[in-house]
Amino acid sequence: MNKALLPLLLCCFIFPASGKDAGWQWYNEKINPKEKENKPVPAAPRQEPDIMQKLAALQTATKRALYEAILYPGVDNFVKYFRLQNYWTQQAGLFTMSAKKAMLAHPELDYNLQYSHYNGTVRNQLAADQAQQRQAIAKLAEHYGIMFFYRGQDPSTGSWRRSLMASGIRMV
Structure with a gap:
């Protein structure tokens, strides 16, 4: 019976020895790599063209459409030009x-x-x-005083004299 017990006893010592953990459970916890937070990367904001570039492009497109409609008369060319022209008319109305709303909201601008x-x-x-x-x-006359020299014979200086006296400036 001792011989039958010996292989059984050896098996009991072999199984725990083949385990991969070499210590207490909390010392050898498997480290799971943290999942990278996949925050959605905001798409690069679309660069709007400079307002002057946009205006120049619209003006160029309108002129080009007008010239095409004149040089190559046709329904499609005219429609293309007229749509652009209507866009400009709509923008002017807006x-x-x-401007009218601004004048109502800020009457000091009028x-x-x-x-x-x-x-x-x-x-x-x-x-x-x-x-x-x-x-x-x-x-000005009270604070600084005014000296006015004139020739009595000259009619233009006489009118100046009358103007100054009418303004309340005393003549000496």
């Missing part, structure tokens, strides 16, 4: 609408509100301009 020269308001605007000029001249 620009006009955005030149006519600050310096109105419509038929009914011309007198009022000119009077306001002249009042500002008089105030500026009077302020």
Whole structure:
């Protein structure tokens, strides 16, 4: 029985010896390589052409289509040109609408509100301009003083004299 037990005992020692782990389970954990985070690489943003290049290309295409339609009359050539022409017309309309919206949103941009020269308001605007000029001249005269030499015989200097006196500048 001892002889039958010996091969059995040897087998018990051989199987554990053939294991690949050489220590405690937590010391020899298999290291799984971390999966690389496959973040989707954002596609390179498509470089939009410079606005000036885009405008030049559209103008060139429109001219080319016009010249082709003139030199080689045909339905296809005219349609190509007319579509480009309609594009320009549409863009002009959109620009006009955005300008109107901007004027409504920002009334301070309207030149006519600050310096109105419509038929009914011309007198009022000119009077306001002249009042500002008089105030500026009077302020300069108070602070710095004005010396004006004129010849009494010359009619142009006489008109200057009257103008200065009308502005509130005292003559000596």
